Amino acid sequence: MTAYIEKKKNLLHIADRTLQAVSPAPAMRKALQLDGTKLIVGRNEYDLTSYERIFVIGAGKASAAMAETLEDMLGDLLHGGIVATKYEHALNLKKTQVLESNHPVPDLAGERAAKELLSIAKGVTENDLVFCLLSGGASAIVPAPRHPVTLEIKQAMTRKLLECGATINEINAIRKHLSEFKGGQLAKALEPSTVVTLIISDVVGDHLDVIGSGPTAPDASTYLDCQAILDKYALCSAIPEEVTQVIAEGCAGEAPETCKVGDACFKQVNNVIIAGNSMAVDGAAEAARELGYTPVVVDYAMEGEARDVAARMVRLAAEYCENKHDIAPPVCLLAGGETTVTIKGNGKGGRNQEFALAAAIEISELQEHRERLCVMSLGTDGTDGPTDAAGALVFPDTVARSDEQSALARQALADNNAYEFFTNTDTLLKTGPTRTNVMDVVAILVDK
Numbered sequence: 001m002t003a004y005i006e007k008k009k010n011l012l013h014i015a016d017r018t019l020q021a022v023s024p025a026p027a028m029r030k031a032l033q034l035d036g037t038k039l040i041v042g043r044n045e046y047d048l049t050s051y052e053r054i055f056v057i058g059a060g061k062a063s064a065a066m067a068e069t070l071e072d073m074l075g076d077l078l079h080g081g082i083v084a085t086k087y088e089h090a091l092n093l094k095k096t097q098v099l100e101s102n103h104p105v106p107d108l109a110g111e112r113a114a115k116e117l118l119s120i121a122k123g124v125t126e127n128d129l130v131f132c133l134l135s136g137g138a139s140a141i142v143p144a145p146r147h148p149v150t151l152e153i154k155q156a157m158t159r160k161l162l163e164c165g166a167t168i169n170e171i172n173a174i175r176k177h178l179s180e181f182k183g184g185q186l187a188k189a190l191e192p193s194t195v196v197t198l199i200i201s202d203v204v205g206d207h208l209d210v211i212g213s214g215p216t217a218p219d220a221s222t223y224l225d226c227q228a229i230l231d232k233y234a235l236c237s238a239i240p241e242e243v244t245q246v247i248a249e250g251c252a253g254e255a256p257e258t259c260k261v262g263d264a265c266f267k268q269v270n271n272v273i274i275a276g277n278s279m280a281v282d283g284a285a286e287a288a289r290e291l292g293y294t295p296v297v298v299d300y301a302m303e304g305e306a307r308d309v310a311a312r313m314v315r316l317a318a319e320y321c322e323n324k325h326d327i328a329p330p331v332c333l334l335a336g337g338e339t340t341v342t343i344k345g346n347g348k349g350g351r352n353q354e355f356a357l358a359a360a361i362e363i364s365e366l367q368e369h370r371e372r373l374c375v376m377s378l379g380t381d382g383t384d385g386p387t388d389a390a391g392a393l394v395f396p397d398t399v400a401r402s403d404e405q406s407a408l409a410r411q412a413l414a415d416n417n418a419y420e421f422f423t424n425t426d427t428l429l430k431t432g433p434t435r436t437n438v439m440d441v442v443a444i445l446v447d448k
């Protein structure tokens, strides 16, 4: 029991420090160097007194927390604005109206929020400075379907894309081509103002055109890519006809493309990433070191089917137990990124819970060393899949305690039902909405 309490304490400490490392407030303060009314962001310098109005707009799970810090920093210089965030991620702010909408499937409130943001964008002049606060989740939070696509069609399309195992790059290539906001089109609406987009990245590789579908970034994807994605996942017969029609028209050069590199609308835009997954992994590594474990970052760009990645990582942990690597335990194996889950069952769960369940099964199969391993799998936004958990914790006996437990675990994995399994073991990791979002961090502690 003491060993269990100690392991749990260690895993929770790592989870805490992971989140602290990517909290929006310090990230904003680090990225914005304010000296009186002179502001340096990235390579650009702005004289804040030279603008008629300074607006804030934004979307994503971290947008309210980012706006709160911007308000604190700019004080009376800030004219006001609107940010949209996921339900339960809002904050009461002084000058910024915070709108809420649904994620990951968009809703009507989100469509209204997108209209409000576009209306601010269309009202700005060359004398205005606009801060755009962008974070993951924005694609769903501010849907702006382009005719003939409707919100209902976007909802159906989003569900299909989330279920088929497509990567976020692929999902967003399609979302950008069905939208009036994404793929640089917000930058176009914001012309001719000066734009500073501050970004918390939740995509592997930190690609500007993928994070929140890159509303102020040049889009690298094309209609031809979208067609290839529909073909790859055999989606053509499963999705609304309007979508296949728009993409076919686009491939034939008959529908407008998203904004591309070199377009004039990006001349006045400064896109700056202020936080990302590697900062979270490094926070976890620091926490592990404090606990006496040598951190080993296995992957800063974790991708792939969650259950496969988990099994591989547990096998690697077993190798550390067998001293097959230069570094001797206690070690903490870490990886950051975003896996995918190809949903085949009807259960409830998320990427991190699925990772944890697969890891727990793999640990239970180890003949030796099982007692030396425990696992944390954390979605940094605090909601893993459509659940109220951020992820799950795994201990040596999570699955191995009995044959019955082992059968339950395997059935839960087959049903994509990790949430119920971990509810029963009382090892769900719950943080509530964190108001940040830098994908996932997983840790395996390997004891001596």
Ligand SMILES: Nc1ncnc2c1ncn2[C@@H]1O[C@H](COP(=O)(O)OP(=O)(O)O)[C@@H](O)[C@H]1O
Residues within 6 Å of the ligand: 103, 104, 137, 162, 163, 340, 341, 342, 343, 346, 347, 348, 349, 350, 351, 354, 379, 381, 383, 384, 385, 386, 416, 417, 418
């Ligand atoms: N029952 C389930 N088991 C495992 N994963 C699931 C389940 N239901 C949904 N998911 C996965 O959850 C992901 C969406 O979760 P979410 O945490 O909202 O993602 P993000 O934070 O990246 O927006 C999808 O990739 C989907 O495959």
Ligand SMILES: O=C(O)[C@@H](CO)OP(=O)(O)O
Residues within 6 Å of the ligand: 104, 135, 136, 137, 138, 139, 140, 168, 172, 202, 203, 210, 211, 212, 213, 437
């Ligand atoms: O908004 C989005 O497009 C994605 C990536 O940034 O975020 P999430 O996976 O949280 O929906």
